[in-house]
Each structure stands twice: as structure tokens, then as C-alpha cells.
Amino acid sequence: MALITKSIKGTQDMLPTDSYKWQFVEKTCLETARLHGYGEIRTPVFEHTELFTRGVGDTTDVVQKEMYTFTDRGDRSLSLRPEMTASAVRCAIEHGLINDALPVKACYIAPCYRAEKPQAGRMREFHQFGVELFGAPSPAADAEIISLADATLTELGISGYSLEINSIGCPTCRAEYHKALREYFEGRKEQLCETCLDRLERNPMRIIDCKVPGCQEVAKDAPRMIDYLCDDCRQHFESVKKYLDAMNISYTVNPSIVRGLDYYTRTVFEFVSSDLGAQSTICGGGRYDGLFRQLGGPDTPSLGFGMGLERVMLVMDAQKAAYPEPEKTLIYLAPAGEEAVVRCMALCSQLRAEGFSAETDLNGRSIKAQMKYANKLGAQYTVVIGDRELDSGIVRIKNMATGEETEVTIEPGIVEALYDIGINDTMARLNETVATFEGLADLNRLLSGEEDGGEEGAIDDQSAGETDAPVEIAEERGGEILEEVDELSESGEEA
Ligand SMILES: [Zn+2]
Numbered sequence: 001m002a003l004i005t006k007s008i009k010g011t012q013d014m015l016p017t018d019s020y021k022w023q024f025v026e027k028t029c030l031e032t033a034r035l036h037g038y039g040e041i042r043t044p045v046f047e048h049t050e051l052f053t054r055g056v057g058d059t060t061d062v063v064q065k066e067m068y069t070f071t072d073r074g075d076r077s078l079s080l081r082p083e084m085t086a087s088a089v090r091c092a093i094e095h096g097l098i099n100d101a102l103p104v105k106a107c108y109i110a111p112c113y114r115a116e117k118p119q120a121g122r123m124r125e126f127h128q129f130g131v132e133l134f135g136a137p138s139p140a141a142d143a144e145i146i147s148l149a150d151a152t153l154t155e156l157g158i159s160g161y162s163l164e165i166n167s168i169g170c171p172t173c174r175a176e177y178h179k180a181l182r183e184y185f186e187g188r189k190e191q192l193c194e195t196c197l198d199r200l201e202r203n204p205m206r207i208i209d210c211k212v213p214g215c216q217e218v219a220k221d222a223p224r225m226i227d228y229l230c231d232d233c234r235q236h237f238e239s240v241k242k243y244l245d246a247m248n249i250s251y252t253v254n255p256s257i258v259r260g261l262d263y264y265t266r267t268v269f270e271f272v273s274s275d276l277g278a279q280s281t282i283c284g285g286g287r288y289d290g291l292f293r294q295l296g297g298p299d300t301p302s303l304g305f306g307m308g309l310e311r312v313m314l315v316m317d318a319q320k321a322a323y324p325e326p327e328k329t330l331i332y333l334a335p336a337g338e339e340a341v342v343r344c345m346a347l348c349s350q351l352r353a354e355g356f357s358a359e360t361d362l363n364g365r366s367i368k369a370q371m372k373y374a375n376k377l378g379a380q381y382t383v384v385i386g387d388r389e390l391d392s393g394i395v396r397i398k399n400m401a402t403g404e405e406t407e408v409t410i411e412p413g414i415v416e417a418l419y420d421i422g423i424n425d426t427m428a429r430l431n432e433t434v435a436t437f438e439g440l441a442d443l444n445r446l447l448s449g450e451e452d453g454g455e456e457g458a459i460d461d462q463s464a465g466e467t468d469a470p471v472e473i474a475e476e477r478g479g480e481i482l483e484e485v486d487e488l489s490e491s492g493e494e495a
């Protein structure tokens with residue numbers, strides 16, 4: 001019986017007290033992707049097994065050793081997705097996403113499944129934030145998704161990570177490389193594991209990311225793909241580096257990155273952090289120009305990345321990242337007596353409909369026990385409503401942080417008082433916003449080319465004219481907000 005009250009090894013529950021962290025991470029990821037033009041896709045957690053054997057590759061560790069595969073009642077072989085790219089491409093082909101203007105940008109936050117040995121940050125059910133950019137052959141696209149991954153990590157408050165990039169070529173130059181690899185491993189066969197002996201014929205590059213120590217040892221001195229790139233692939237890689245330099249994204253070229261999935265071509269990259277003990281990858285991705293064709297779709301050069309959120313959050317914890325505090329209950333209504341319970345239930349509905357988080361007693365407890373509960377909830381304000389309050393129609397709202405009490409009528413006094421509190425909060429936030437508008441003058445100067453000698457900014461008058469417009473609008477909006485603040489502070493004073 002103990003089995004049914006234990007979650008499966010390598011999985012974890014998310015509790016109400018922790019979920020705000022996940023919500024913050026997910027919101028930040030999706031919002032950063034949105035700023036780069038990505039719309040969210042959601043696909044089923046299970047697919048036909050063949051999608052992964054053909055998409056991810058049947059000689060990869062992921063497919064050979066880690067996939068959860070089962071036969072359903074209709075005798076079909078299905079698998080829980082071990083990653084999202086194959087599903088995303090399947091989805092794009094099925095719905096004709098790529099038949100319209102290209103590129104198409106899709107992002108996701110998705111649970112994925114791999115039967116790996118569980119360890120810190122490596123779960124059997126894990127969550128990936130990822131993006132896929134379909135129909136974008138240019139190296140500028142490689143640089144853009146790398147910068148999106150970089151921006152996401154920065155927005156999450158992570159620092160101290162590094163970016164490693166490599167090119168693993170195209171089918172043309174890889175044929176030559178495979179020949180060199182075969183020659184190299186052929187002479188060291190006795191050191192390879194069973195699986196890699198088979199890989200030697202079918203896909204020798206997979207030996208390089210085999211996790212068996214013996215294979216890793218041999219692979220260390222194997223020929224490197226980067227020395228075999230054809231002219232096109234070399235030029236593509238040089239351009240990617242040029243764009244990254246221009247975007248101020250620092251990187252190192254690491255020729256040993258091959259990524260453990262078969263679909264990659266040309267650019268591959270990993271974001272690595274040392275905050276999890278050993279160096280570990282928190283985000284990995286690259287180009288997969290042949291995958292659409294391989295899955296029966298039209299030729300669609302594409303690329304993407306996946307970010308392991310469990311690992312990212314471990315790094316955030318290690319770096320003591322500041323998660324925004326979850327919102328606590330705003331007001332707790334404590335009823336004494338049956339009639340008061342009825343009134344508090346009605347008041348709670350009314351308050352919630354106005355957008356205030358409100359709670360009341362559901363367990364028939366004493367006022368003292370209720371106050372203890374309100375404290376546990378972290379309620380910012382409490383109101384006790386008993387016979388006396390019902391008779392007079394007047395209650396006292398208690399600020400739990402300061403102990404200060406304010407006398408108001410039950411209706412509409414409680415709602416009005418909460419609105420006043422809300423207005424004061426909004427004012428504080430608006431004041432912060434106004435402070436950031438002071439930076440607009442600098443932005444305006446930069447865009448009109450007055451800064452830094454103005455050479456690059458003032459390419460021609462036309463472009464300067466185009467860029468002026470949004471700043472003017474922003475300034476106007478800044479003005480509007482300032483007026484709003486004035487109005488609010490007036491009404492704030494009145495109240
Ligand atoms: Zn090539």
C-alpha cells in the first residue's frame with residue numbers, strides 16, 4: 001500500500017507554497033519569447049514512437065536507452081516525448097504552419113520524459129522552455145535564438161554562465177568526417193561499449209556523446225568536425241560569430257559539443273553554468289536543417305533551443321535569485337455568530353468580484369483561532385464582524401503589519417478602504433515608472449544620432465525621421481502618466 005502514496009522515482013510534486021517560483025520562471029520565459037515574436041504551442045505528451053526514432057534518431061542514447069515506450073490498447077507503439085523539437089515539427093507539418101510567410105516562431109513550456117538515472121536537476125519528468133524558428137536559413141537566425149536564450153537567462157536573474165558554440169556541419173561535409181571517425185574508432189574497437197560498436201557502422205558521431213566512461217576516454221582524441229567543415233558551413237559559422245560579436249554576446253568555440261540528438265546540423269550551442277557543482281548545461285540547441293524533410297515535410301531550414309527549467313531553477317537557488325513575493329490574502333473577514341458568517345460569505349464574494357483576495361472562516365472557529373489562521377495566511381488586513389458590528393453597520397479594518405485600526409461602514413466602507421489602499425500602491429508603482437521615463441531623453445538623443453559623434457545614428461535623414469516618431473509617442477504617454485499621477489495624488493490626499 002505504501003506504493004500509492006509515493007510519487008514515481010525521478011518525478012516531483014509542485015506544492016502551492018512553491019508554485020509562485022515556477023509561475024515566475026514560466027511567465028518570464030514566455031514574455032521574453034513574446035518580445036522576440038514567438039507564439040506558444042502546446043502538443044500532446046505522447047506521440048507515435050516512430051516520430052522520435054526518425055526525428056531524434058534511433059542511434060541516440062535518448063531513443064535507445066531513455067525513452068518511455070508502451071503499447072496502447074490498439075496495439076500501437078507510443079512514447080512519452082523525450083524532447084519537444086520532433087513534436088513541434090510534426091505539429092508544424094500537420095497544420096501547415098510553414099505554408100505561409102516565413103519564418104514561423106513557436107515557443108513552449110513542456111514536461112518531457114527520459115528514463116535517466118535521477119540526480120540533482122536531472123529528473124525523469126522534467127520541464128523544458130524552448131523555442132523553434134521554422135524556415136530561417138540565414139546565420140542571423142542562429143544569432144537571434146542564441147540572444148533570446150541569453151536574454152531569458154538574464155531576465156531570470158541568472159549570471160556567471162558561459163556560452164559554448166560549435167558547428168557540426170551538413171550532410172555533405174559530414175560524410176568525410178564520418179570516414180575519418182570510423183578510421184579512428186576502428187583501431188580502438190576493443191575499448192568501445194556494445195552500443196557504440198553498432199554506432200560505428202551506422203552513426204559514428206554518436207560515440208562522441210556516449211556516457212560510458214570507456215567510450216568517453218577514447219572519444220577525447222577523436223577527429224573534430226570543425227576541421228572538416230565545407231566552405232558553406234565554414235562561412236555560415238563565421239557569420240554567426242560575427243553577429244554574436246556585434247550583439248555583444250560572448251562565447252567560446254568548443255569543438256567537442258555535438259549534442260545528443262541526430263537532427264542537428266551546422267550551429268550547435270550550450271549555455272553552461274558551474275553553479276550546480278560540475279559544469280552543467282542549462283540550455284542547449286542548434287540548427288536542424290534536415291528535420292522537416294526527414295519527417296516527411298518540405299525542406300525547411302530551422303533551429304531552436306531547449307532550456308531545462310529544473311536545472312535553471314537550481315542555479316537560481318544557488319545564486320539566491322530574488323523571486324517576486326507571491327501575493328498574500330489581502331483581507332480576512334472573521335465572523336462571530338451564524339448571522340455574521342452569512343454576511344461574511346456575501347462580503348467575500350463581493351470583494352473577490354472587485355478583484356480583492358478575501359477569505360473568511362469555513363470551519364466555525366473562535367475569533368482567536370481565526371486570527372491565528374489569518375496570520376498564517378499572511379492576511380494584510382482583518383475585520384471582525386459580530387452582532388455588535390451587524391447592528392451598528394460599522395467595523396474596524398485592522399492593518400496587521402502596523403496594528404493600526406480604521407473605522408469604516410461595512411458597506412461600502414470596506415470596499416472603498418481597499419480601493420484607497422490599491423490607489424496608494426499604484427501611485428508608488430507609477431512613481432517608479434516615471435523615474436524610468438527620465439531615461440527617455442537619453443534614448444531620444446541616441447536615436448537621433450546626437451550621441452557619440454552621430455555617425456551611425458544619422459545614416460540618413462529618412463531613417464532618423466522614422467525612429468523619431470515612437471519616441472515622441474512615448475514622451476506623450478509619459479506625460480499622460482504624469483498627469484495620472486497628479487490626479488491620483490490629489491484623490492489620495494482627499495482620502
Ligand atoms: Zn557542410
Ligand SMILES: [Zn+2]
Pocket residue numbers: 192193194195196207210211212215
Ligand atoms: Zn559507448
